[in-house]
Amino acid sequence: MPMLNTKGFGDELQKMGFSFYSGVPCSFLKSFINYAMNECEYIAAANEGEAVAISSGAVLAGKKAVVLMQNSGLTNAVSPLASLNYPFQIPILGFVSLRGEPGTSDEPQHELMGKITTEMLDLMQVEWQFLATDLETAKGQLWQANKCITNNQPFFFVVRKGTFTDEFLQKEMVSSCTNRIKRIKNPTIKEEMPLRYEALHIINGWKDNQTAVIATTGKTGRELYEIEDAPNHFYMVGSMGCAASLGLGLALACRDLDVTVIDGDGALLMRMGSLATNGYYNPGNLLHILLDNHTYDSTGGQSTVSVNTDFVEIAAASGYTNSIYVHNRKELKSALSEWKQSGGLTFLHMRIANGSKSRLGRPKMKPYEVKERLQSFIKQ
Structure with missing residues (x-):
């Protein structure tokens, strides 16, 4: 044959x-x-x-x-x-x-x-x-x-089987990631649990024209859209759990772009293997923010199993350069500013309150129009 x-x-x-x-x-x-x-x-x-x-x-x-x-x-x-x-x-x-x-x-x-x-x-x-x-x-x-x-x-x-002639592996993959900073939850620090809308306001106000923002499916993207509809936003409308992987591909392919992924606990739990992949390839221009309310807020507020999951420890063990628990809005602002200065693959975990903005709308642009707009932003 x-x-x-x-x-x-x-x-x-x-x-x-x-x-x-x-x-x-x-x-x-x-x-x-x-x-x-x-x-x-x-x-x-x-x-x-x-x-x-x-x-x-x-x-x-x-x-x-x-x-x-x-x-x-x-x-x-x-x-x-x-x-x-x-x-x-x-x-x-x-x-x-x-x-x-x-x-x-x-x-x-x-x-x-x-x-x-x-x-x-x-x-x-x-x-x-x-x-x-x-x-x-x-x-x-x-x-x-x-x-x-x-x-x-x-x-x-x-x-089909037997299609390709033999090609032997000449080089092995080598990971170059080194974990520098891990800040776990500190019971002595006052912890706030802002609404997701409030946390998104802080993140949106921090971003600049060198940043692409990927918002996970559901109310995260919808609330970000209501705060501001910007050409550097990408609102995921499906593919639950894939936001961090989409961000990895973008960050690896465009090293001079800062990529921020805003994730949810239900979505991250669905494809938690992405933490290991991200940690292995360790792009310094990727910031991964988890807003964790222990619920599937977009589908009626059913509980997730994140209450027993130490995401900071898992991200650190997976190879994230920085893995940080964020106790309050002040720390969120500080962590965002710190990342902008020093970079490095970074995971921020912040607990937020249940609930969302009332009468929440949806993006009026078609998904492919959102994609094309982001691609134009990246080319610029």
């Missing part, structure tokens, strides 16, 4: 401008992943949905990004593909393996996914093709895929 020359194919992708990769390993894709790690910028994600969000963040910065995953992980990527990439029209190039292909022998856990992989892509309105094993044919497919990307549509290649 003929095989696709991995290096030749990867080099062709680079000629088209695809040099930013994120993914989760699969044995069918191992040689292609090795190529990406050897020749390009590759971000190893904790899960496939995170990889999609990281790549999407890089696209916001003007990169052409690739995501790699096993088809079992396509289920994990459904949320961002359906509620981030689709409404915001963020185009990524995907490669998904076809474990459990009907008519082949594979492990039992891949049987169902093998049957429904392409149907899932169809349902999500993602254009796709089986990747050819002939390099010249594959080059033609890349031109078709690139046309979709240019039109702000994602495109996926479905990869």
